[in-house]
Amino acid sequence: MSAAPLLQIEHLNVGFDTAMGAIMVVRDLDLVLEEGETLCIVGESGSGKSMTALAIMGLVPEPLRVVGGGSIKLSGEELVGASHRRLRQIRGKRISMVFQEPMSSLNPVFSVGEQIAETLRLHEGLGRRDARAAAIEMLQAVGIPAPERRVDDYPHQMSGGMRQRVMIAMALACRPAILIADEPTTALDVTVQAQIMDLLKDVQRRFGTAILLITHDIGIVAEAADRVIVLYAGRRVEEGSAEEVLRRPAHPYTAALVACAPQQLLLGGERRILPEIPGIVPSLLRMPPGCAFAPRCARATAECHAKAPPLLELSAGRASACWLATELGR
Amino acid sequence: MTLLDAGSGWQATGPAGMPEPPGSDEIAAGSAAARPLREAWRMFAGNPLALVGLAILAGIVVMTIIGPYLYPVDPFDIVGAPLTPPGEGGLLFGSDYLGRDMLAGIIHGGRASLTVGGFAAIITMAIGISIGALAGFYGGWADRVLMRVTEFFQVLPPLLLAMVLVTLFSPTLTTITLSIGVVSWTNVARLTRAEFLKIRSLDYVLAGRAVGARDRRLIWRVILPNALPPLVVAAALSVGVAILFESGLSFLGLGDPNVMSWGMMIGQNKQVMLDAWWPTTIPGAAIFAAVLSISLIGDGLNDALNPRLRRR
Amino acid sequence: MRLANAILQRLCNAILLIAAVIVFNFALIHLAPGDPAQVIAGEMGGANAKILAEIRHAYGLDKPFLEQLWIYVSHVLRGDLGQSYYFNAPVAQLVAQRALATVLLVFSGLIAAIIFGTLLGVFSARRPRGALSHGVTILSLVGYSAPVFWTGILLILLFAAAVPIFPVEGMMDPARTGGGWIGRAIDIAHHLVLPATSLGIVYLAQYSRLARASMLDVLGADYIRAARAKGLSENVVVYKHALRNAILPVVTVAGLDLGRVFAGAVLVETVFDWPGMGRLAYGSILRRDSPTLLGILLFSAVIVIIGNLLTDLAYRLIDPRIRTSA
Numbered sequence: 001m002s003a004a005p006l007l008q009i010e011h012l013n014v015g016f017d018t019a020m021g022a023i024m025v026v027r028d029l030d031l032v033l034e035e036g037e038t039l040c041i042v043g044e045s046g047s048g049k050s051m052t053a054l055a056i057m058g059l060v061p062e063p064l065r066v067v068g069g070g071s072i073k074l075s076g077e078e079l080v081g082a083s084h085r086r087l088r089q090i091r092g093k094r095i096s097m098v099f100q101e102p103m104s105s106l107n108p109v110f111s112v113g114e115q116i117a118e119t120l121r122l123h124e125g126l127g128r129r130d131a132r133a134a135a136i137e138m139l140q141a142v143g144i145p146a147p148e149r150r151v152d153d154y155p156h157q158m159s160g161g162m163r164q165r166v167m168i169a170m171a172l173a174c175r176p177a178i179l180i181a182d183e184p185t186t187a188l189d190v191t192v193q194a195q196i197m198d199l200l201k202d203v204q205r206r207f208g209t210a211i212l213l214i215t216h217d218i219g220i221v222a223e224a225a226d227r228v229i230v231l232y233a234g235r236r237v238e239e240g241s242a243e244e245v246l247r248r249p250a251h252p253y254t255a256a257l258v259a260c261a262p263q264q265l266l267l268g269g270e271r272r273i274l275p276e277i278p279g280i281v282p283s284l285l286r287m288p289p290g291c292a293f294a295p296r297c298a299r300a301t302a303e304c305h306a307k308a309p310p311l312l313e314l315s316a317g318r319a320s321a322c323w324l325a326t327e328l329g330r
Numbered sequence: 331m332t333l334l335d336a337g338s339g340w341q342a343t344g345p346a347g348m349p350e351p352p353g354s355d356e357i358a359a360g361s362a363a364a365r366p367l368r369e370a371w372r373m374f375a376g377n378p379l380a381l382v383g384l385a386i387l388a389g390i391v392v393m394t395i396i397g398p399y400l401y402p403v404d405p406f407d408i409v410g411a412p413l414t415p416p417g418e419g420g421l422l423f424g425s426d427y428l429g430r431d432m433l434a435g436i437i438h439g440g441r442a443s444l445t446v447g448g449f450a451a452i453i454t455m456a457i458g459i460s461i462g463a464l465a466g467f468y469g470g471w472a473d474r475v476l477m478r479v480t481e482f483f484q485v486l487p488p489l490l491l492a493m494v495l496v497t498l499f500s501p502t503l504t505t506i507t508l509s510i511g512v513v514s515w516t517n518v519a520r521l522t523r524a525e526f527l528k529i530r531s532l533d534y535v536l537a538g539r540a541v542g543a544r545d546r547r548l549i550w551r552v553i554l555p556n557a558l559p560p561l562v563v564a565a566a567l568s569v570g571v572a573i574l575f576e577s578g579l580s581f582l583g584l585g586d587p588n589v590m591s592w593g594m595m596i597g598q599n600k601q602v603m604l605d606a607w608w609p610t611t612i613p614g615a616a617i618f619a620a621v622l623s624i625s626l627i628g629d630g631l632n633d634a635l636n637p638r639l640r641r642r
Numbered sequence: 643m644r645l646a647n648a649i650l651q652r653l654c655n656a657i658l659l660i661a662a663v664i665v666f667n668f669a670l671i672h673l674a675p676g677d678p679a680q681v682i683a684g685e686m687g688g689a690n691a692k693i694l695a696e697i698r699h700a701y702g703l704d705k706p707f708l709e710q711l712w713i714y715v716s717h718v719l720r721g722d723l724g725q726s727y728y729f730n731a732p733v734a735q736l737v738a739q740r741a742l743a744t745v746l747l748v749f750s751g752l753i754a755a756i757i758f759g760t761l762l763g764v765f766s767a768r769r770p771r772g773a774l775s776h777g778v779t780i781l782s783l784v785g786y787s788a789p790v791f792w793t794g795i796l797l798i799l800l801f802a803a804a805v806p807i808f809p810v811e812g813m814m815d816p817a818r819t820g821g822g823w824i825g826r827a828i829d830i831a832h833h834l835v836l837p838a839t840s841l842g843i844v845y846l847a848q849y850s851r852l853a854r855a856s857m858l859d860v861l862g863a864d865y866i867r868a869a870r871a872k873g874l875s876e877n878v879v880v881y882k883h884a885l886r887n888a889i890l891p892v893v894t895v896a897g898l899d900l901g902r903v904f905a906g907a908v909l910v911e912t913v914f915d916w917p918g919m920g921r922l923a924y925g926s927i928l929r930r931d932s933p934t935l936l937g938i939l940l941f942s943a944v945i946v947i948i949g950n951l952l953t954d955l956a957y958r959l960i961d962p963r964i965r966t967s968a
Contacts, residue, residue, distance in 0.1 A: 057871055084876075091873035099871075104864040108963055109886050119872045154962040170872070481655075482662050484898065485943045485950075489905030490923055494935065497927045498671065517898070574789050578909050581791050582924060596791065600913070603795055604802055611799070614792030622787035629783070 004076030006177055006210055007033040007056070007095075013068040014051050014060055025051045025064060027234045033178065038204065038211040040221045040242065042257070043231035049214045052231075053180045056212075057097055058087040075177075093123040096171035100183040102163035106155035112139075112166045113151035116173050123174045138169040141206075142199060161192035168199060175207055182214045197224055218257045222246055227317070230254050233292040236311055240318035250320035253277075253293045291322070299324060373634035380630020386623035390616075394440035403434040405590040413606045426595065426609040427602045435595050436616050442580075442591035443573050443620060446507050450572035453511025455565050458518025459554075465519070466526025467549050473523070480519050488513040492575060493584055501579075501586050510575045518564050525557035559635035566628035570621040577617045592617050645958065652954060656947045663943040664718060664936075668711055671932045679703055682727050714936075723940070724933035728926070733937035736922065741941060743813055744907055744918035748945075750834060751842035751910075752903050756896050759846045760889055763853025767888075768880065770858060778850045785847025790906050794840035794913035801836060808835045811915050837914040841906055845899060849892050857888040890961055897953030901946045 009031040015024035026048040033039050041049045054060050056072055058079060066072075072079040074094060079087065091097075099105040106115060116138055117131035126134060132151065139147035142165040155163055164184060171179055181200065185193035201224060204211055213224060221228050225242035230251065238251040249255040256277045277296060290307050294300040303323055311321040374380055403409065408429040409421070416424040416432075423432035465476040483491075495509035529535060530553060538552050577593030579585050585594050592613040599609035679697045698704040702713060717724060723733035766775035798810040813833050814826065860866065861884055869883045870876075908920030915921075919938055926934040958964050 059867065059870055088873045088875060091871055093873060097868075097871040099864060099868055101864050105868040107865040107869065107883050107887070109961060110883075111962070118874070122873060156963050167868070478658075478662075482659060482666070484901055485659055485663065485946045486939065487901045487905035487908075487942050487946070489902075489908060490920075490939065490942065491905075493908070493924070493927050494670070494939070497930075570787065577789050578791065581789075581909065582912060584927070593789075596795070600795070603798065607799055610795050611792075614789065614795065617792065618788050621789075622783060625783050625787050 004073065005032045006035045006075060007031070007212075008071075008073045009052075009056070010071045010073075011068060012052065012055060012066065012070040012072065014048070014055050014064055015067050016063040016065065022067075024067075025234050026055065029070075029231075029236060031229060033210050033212055035177065035210055036204070036208050037226045038213055038224055040213045040215060040225035040228040041231060042215055042218060042221050042228055044216055046233070047231040048234040049216075049231050050182050053097065053182050053212065053214055056095060056180060057091055058082070058084075059091075089123075092119050092171075092176070093174045094176050095178040095180065096174070096176040097180040097182065098164070098167045098171050098184050100186050102160050102167055102187060105167055106163055108155055111152050111154055112158070112163075113153075116166070116170045119170055119173045134173065135169075138173050139166070141172070141203065142166070142169040143195075144169075159192075160188050161195060164188060164192075164196055165199065168196075168203065172203055172207060172209065175209075177210060178212060179204075179209045180212045180214070183216070184213075185220070186215075186217070200224065218246070218260070230257070233287065235292065236319075236321065237293065238320045238322075239311075240314075244318060250314060250318070250325045251293075251322045252297045252299050252324070370634040374630050377630045377633060379626050380633075383623040383626025383630065386619055387627065390440055390620055390623070391444065393437060394444055397437035397440075401434065401437060403431050405430060405434040405438040407431070407434075409434075413602065413609070415606070416608050416612075423612050424606075424608045426599050427606075432595070432609060432612055435590050436592070436613060438590040439592040439595060439613060440616065440620070442503065442586070442589045443576055443593075443617065446503060446510065446576040447569045447573035447620075449507045450510035450514070450575070451565060451569040453508065454515045454568045454572065455518055455561070457511065458515035458564075459522050459561065461515070462519040462522025462524075463526055463549055463554065466523035467530055467545070467553065469527075476519075477523070480516050483513065484516045486513075489575065489578055492579060493582065496579060496584050501584055503586050503589060506576060506579060506585060510572050510579075514568065514571060514575065518561070518568065521560060521564055522557060525560060526553055529553045529556050562635055563628055563632045566624060566631055570624040570628070573617065573621055573624070648958070649951075649955070652951055656951065659947060660940070660944060664715060664940060665711065667936050667939045668714055669707075671936060672707060672710065718940070723937040726926075726931055726934045728929045728931040728934070733934050736934060737919065737937050737941050740917060740919040740922050741945075743916060744904075744911070744920060745945065746830075746834065747837055747841060747910065747916060747918060748900075748903050748907050751838040751907075752845060752896060752900070754838060755842040755845035755849055756892060759849025760853040760885075760892055762846075762850035763855075763892075764857050764880065764885060764888070766850070767854045767857035767861060775854070778854055782847045782851035785843050788843075789909075790840055790844060791909045791913050793843055794837070794910055797836050797840055798913070809833045810836060813917055837910050837916050840913070841903065841910045844906070845896070845903065848899075849896070852895060853888060853892050856891045857884060860884045860888045863887070886960060890957065893953055893957050893960065897950050897957075900949040900953075901942075904942050904946060 009029060012026055012029040012031075013024060014026040015022050017023075029048075029052060031039070031041075031052075041052060043049045051060065051064065055066055056079070060066060066080055070080060074090065079090070082090075106112065110118075113132060113135045116135035117126075117128070120126045120131040120134050121128070124131075124134075136147045136151050139151060144150050144162060144165055150158075150162075155166075158166065168179075168184075179200075184200070185196050188196060197220065200211060200213075203209065211224075213220065215221065221242055228238075228240065228242045228245050229236055230238040230245070230253065232253050238245060238249065238254045240250070245254060246258055249258055260277060280296075288295060288305065290303075290305040291297070291300070291309055294304040297304065301323070309321050309323045309325075311319050312325050313319045314325060409431045410419045410425045410429050412425060412427050412429040414421050414425040414429070416422060418424065421431055421433065423436060426432055426435070461476050461480065465473040465480075492509040492513045495512065496506055499505045499509075535548060535552055538548050543552070576585070576591065577596075580591040580593030581597040581600075583594070583597055585591050595613040596610050599606075603610045679694045679701070682697050682701065683694055695704075702710060705713070714724070721734065723737065725731070726733055726736055729736060762774070762778055762781075766772065766778045769775060801808045802810045809832060814829050861880075863884075866879060866884055869879045874883070907916075907918060908924060910916065911918045911920035912924065919942070923935065923938045925931075926938065
């Protein structure tokens with residue numbers, strides 16, 4: 001076995017320059033994704049989690065770009081600064097992505113079969129008929145009934161849950177090593193959410209795909225993740241195995257997220273009124289000098305407001321960016 | 331007052347006045363509507379192209395109003411040799427194929443174009459808004475009938491129909507204005523209908539129905555004010571379209587023969603266009619400037635009144 | 643099946659519309675002031691009361707209005723559009739002689755405007771702050787505001803004097819003999835360039851702006867990001883995934899514009915001496931030749947309706963949401 005992990009991100013910075021100074025959406029992010037595992041990136045909207053996903057795909061939208069000397073390596077191959085041509089070969093073939101909005105992520109003027117077959121024809125060089133047959137197979141694999149009939153349906157003829165299944169079929173058509181799922185269930189009904197999560201777990205088992213799951217929902221972390229990275233205002237604040245992070249959060253922000261989650265998802269307990277984290281994520285233009293979470297943190301000290309805590313390794317694979325980490329994580 | 335939150339700032343006249351007795355709403359409407367209007371004016375005034383348009387149009391309007399007093403030459407009088415080039419013989423824009431003063435023609439022609447354009451646009455808007463509002467508000471069979479009528483007028487080539495109407499009822503400024511209005515309202519009707527369909531199911535209209543407001547009141551005082559922004563833009567543009575229509579008719583020789591107009595000047599000098607460039611191009615440039623200024627204003631209004639639909 | 647149903651419904655609607663056009667035009671022309679018998683008599687050189695009465699009788703003008711309408715409608719149903727007062731020839735024949743020239747002018751101008759307008763819109767949408775994008779904005783304002791006959795005159799001045807590479811008058815070179823039908827087609831196409839350009843430029847201006855706005859909209863859509871995430875090349879993303887969605891508003895507007903383009907043809911035909919229906923219509927209006935005029939109005943309405951059916955069909959082919967849910 002070579003030493004290179006499947007996906008390794010080091011010192012990733014995403015941002016853009018404005019008249020009022022550089023705005024960083026993602027700061028100094030390190031991440032490792034191993035074959036077949038599920039890594040969750042969790043955080044509120046604006047935490048930089050979606051931008052991380054787009055950076056891996058090489059699809060960071062203008063005027064944002066990857067800045068600094070960061071690196072994204074796929075099985076040892078550097079993707080930052082790779083040619084457009086090379087990136088296109090990787091997208092959809094080695095790394096695929098499923099988006100949040102199944103209602104608008106499928107092109108309304110092409111049948112779902114064509115849209116799945118398109119990927120196969122592009123990356124696998126399949127002919128029209130073979131690609132269609134493979135598309136039907138994929139629809140079957142993601143649990144769409146009567147796939148040989150539905151293959152000619154257009155997106156508007158399907159429900160949201162069905163469309164997300166199609167998106168997953170499309171993403172997995174070329175058996176990619178990595179599937180990035182950006183809030184794949186957020187736009188769906190609760191019952192459908194569970195089905196889609198089950199589907200993701202199922203295809204991961206069958207195809208051995210590594211999943212990078214991006215969510216704001218701590219319940220999904222509890223359900224699906226092997227490991228978890230918590231982002232706040234573009235920075236990692238905590239990292240570790242999902243079980244440990246949920247049981248003993250080593251950062252007040254994670255603790256608050258866990259406290260806000262519906263308890264029955266986590267522990268099977270009674271539903272109760274959820275507390276909210278007071279305050280809002282600070283503006284990226286006006287970041288406080290100290291810990292970004294300090295203004296909302298009940299336990300913040302003078303030190304927290306003055307100086308940003310570094311990410312401290314607590315044990316192997318377990319880290320937290322909080323001055324109180326050792327105290328909390330025990 | 332929570333109803334106010336249902337839509338944009340423009341619905342102020344509707345819900346603010348609705349539950350109150352008639353009469354009191356005018357005041358409320360006036361003060362509440364003033365703010366978005368001032369905001370719109372600020373955006374309009376910050377748009378250089380729109381201001382250029384406004385300046386050109388103002389220049390043309392002033393020219394047509396006071397020009398005949400400053401330059402009292404009859405545009406039908408022969409004042410010099412035919413086809414005198416511009417600048418010669420004391421003729422700023424030269425003379426046409428009969429030796430008539432082009433400058434006098436431009437000044438007097440502007441009157442016909444702008445008057446017909448303005449009044450035809452009023453007729454266009456009146457017919458279009460009425461039909462579109464009724465169709466959009468009532469829906470059902472009224473909508474079907476009115477939209478068939480609209481389709482019918484869309485199928486008849488508008489200029490051809492205007493030509494027939496003008497000739498049948500003998501060309502005067504009045505018949506020309508009416509004819510242009512009658513053939514060009516279809517797009518306004520479609521636009522109004524679409525707006526009404528969109529607005530009529532919004533909360534504040536439903537609330538109006540719930541408190542028993544009469545249809546007439548809902549149409550004119552609740553929905554129409556909210557549909558105004560796109561209609562104001564359409565009204566500006568329809569002035570330009572009407573000017574183009576009028577110039578087309580008089581270019582063909584179907585204008586009022588007793589009134590000088592820009593289109594007529596081009597039409598009458600068409601046969602000499604290869605001998606002398608000015609008798610056709612100068613009036614054409616005048617039409618172009620007038621319509622362009624109105625288009626610029628229309629664009630500016632669109633950006634100011636429909637900020638969400640702003641073109642990029 | 644649904645498509646067939648929708649087309650059938652459209653056809654019924656079209657027939658109703660045509661019937662309305664016939665009745666409306668007939669009523670309009672016959673109820674207007676003026677005596678057609680005087681016009682006919684004028685053509686024949688003066689008239690007294692006796693001759694006028696004979697003319698009225700010969701043309702059926704002495705019958706009640708409804709009866710005249712009935713006679714006209716029943717003739718039209720048999721394909722007989724009546725006799726021209728002026729040319730003393732069947733109207734159907736007169737219209738047929740001119741129709742092709744006008745249809746050629748209208749459709750080449752409009753289709754060129756759709757194609758080039760869409761392309762301009764797409765190019766400029768890919769660089770919304772580029773020079774071309776500003777160019778499209780200016781073109782849309784200028785093209786929209788210039789009267790077609792003035793554009794035509796400017797083109798004539800340019801191409802007759804400065805750069806004489808296109809003919810500025812008529813539809814064919816009268817001096818030309820032989821050359822077969824290919825030579826004739828090339829000759830006609832050569833003559834068509836300037837008239838079609840001046841007619842199409844108004845619509846080119848509008849469609850380039852419309853296509854640009856709609857392309858910008860579509861390029862921001864989730865499914866475009868998803869298409870990029872599949873590894874498709876930028877050209878496939880733009881020309882396959884985006885263009886097909888972005889062209890829909892252009893198709894809709896072009897369908898609604900058809901009547902206006904037809905009318906604009908009258909002006910262009912006048913400027914370029916293009917031997918089309920517009921010229922005939924203009925002459926017939928001045929001569930009060932109402933049977934010819936009625937025939938032309940009917941024919942242009944039919945062409946517009948057919949054009950609308952075609953755009954409707956095109957829309958259905960492009961957008962499955964309409965196709966499968968109508």
